[in-house]
Amino acid sequence: AQKITQTQPGMFVQEKEAVTLDCTYDTSDPSYGLFWYKQPSSGEMIFLIYQGSYDQQNATEGRYSLNFQKARKSANLVISASQLGDSAMYFCAMRTYGNNRLAFGKGNQVVVIP
Amino acid sequence: DAMVIQNPRYQVTQFGKPVTLSCSQTLNHNVMYWYQQKSSQAPKLLFHYYDKDFNNEADTPDNFQSRRPNTSFCFLDIRSPGLGDAAMYLCATSGLGQVISYEQYFGPGTRLTVT
Numbered sequence: 639a640q641k642i643t644q645t646q647p648g649m650f651v652q653e654k655e656a657v658t659l660d661c662t663y664d665t666s667d668p669s670y671g672l673f674w675y676k677q678p679s680s681g682e683m684i685f686l687i688y689q690g691s692y693d694q695q696n697a698t699e700g701r702y703s704l705n706f707q708k709a710r711k712s713a714n715l716v717i718s719a720s721q722l723g724d725s726a727m728y729f730c731a732m733r734t735y736g737n738n739r740l741a742f743g744k745g746n747q748v749v750v751i752p
Numbered sequence: 753d754a755m756v757i758q759n760p761r762y763q764v765t766q767f768g769k770p771v772t773l774s775c776s777q778t779l780n781h782n783v784m785y786w787y788q789q790k791s792s793q794a795p796k797l798l799f800h801y802y803d804k805d806f807n808n809e810a811d812t813p814d815n816f817q818s819r820r821p822n823t824s825f826c827f828l829d830i831r832s833p834g835l836g837d838a839a840m841y842l843c844a845t846s847g848l849g850q851v852i853s854y855e856q857y858f859g860p861g862t863r864l865t866v867t
Contacts, residue, residue: 671852681840683795683858690853729794733852738783738802740856742794 640665642730644743651720651750658705659715659746661730669735672713674704677745678726686728689713720750755779756859758843764865765833773828773862775843784826785856786818787842795842801826830864838866 641664651657663672674686689697689704697704705714717724727747731740757776765771775784782803787795799808801820815837817829830837840863844856 669852673855675858681842681861681863683842683844683856685855685857688853688855735852738785738800738807738846739797744794745792 640667640670640732640734640737640741642732642741642743644730644746646746648747648749651724651748653722653750653752654719656716656718657720657724657748659717659728659730659748660712661714661743662710662712663730663732664711665732665734667734671733672704672706673731673733673740674702674713674715675729675731676724676726677729678723683729687715717748720748722750722752724748725750756843756845756857758841758859758862760862761860762863762865764867765830766867767835768832771830771833771864773830773841773843773864775826775828775859776824777845777857778824779845779847779857780823781845781847781857782823783846784820785844785846786816786826786828787844788837789840789842789861798828833864833866835866838864840864 643662670691672689676684687699687702689706701718703716727745729745730743759774785800786798789795798812819827840861842861843859846856847854
């Protein structure tokens with residue numbers, strides 16, 4: 639079974655600062671992918687970044703980077719230079735090979751303050 | 753732009769009155785999903801189609817049905833909505849179901865209110 643854990647309480651972040659969102663996962667499948675999604679108050683889920691279990695390097699997409707520590711089964715999202723528009727709920731999700739389903743964590747609420 | 757479209761964005765229905773939510777996609781993806789998301793919770797997968805193959809989640813109530821008449825369209829039917837069915841309903845698509853790295857593309861959602 640796949641399981642994603644996001645346990646941080648809601649976070650307030652100062653504009654222009656970096657923020658790290660924690661995500662740990664559990665799977666016995668050696669082949670899997672990890673995703674982060676952003677969900678603003680409007681409701682749409684926006685894909686941010688992907689990390690494959692066999693990827694040697696940590697994924698980066700603009701201001702988003704993923705701190706992937708395979709042995710610890712963690713895939714933390716780092717948002718650099720926070721902007722007011724980054725205020726949203728952030729979900730970590732996992733998919734294993736051959737499975738069309740995404741397992742979601744409970745999400746992290748981030749509020750960026752000026 | 754290629755995208756996932758959901759109509760309507762807001763739907764109000766009466767307790768017990770059937771309602772249909774629609775989703776269309778221009779991405780030509782072969783997998784389409786329906787999620788239910790309640791306030792401050794993660795999306796919960798109701799079912800998905802891999803091409804024409806329907807895959808129901810074990811805990812999805814019988815009250816929820818789905819149709820996929822063609823690649824582009826997918827419908828969510830709630831036969832007798834209860835107050836507990838009030839939620840955001842998200843449609844998503846994904847290409848090439850066996851490829852792990854293919855992310856799911858989400859529509860803007862339909863917020864359902866049951867009165």
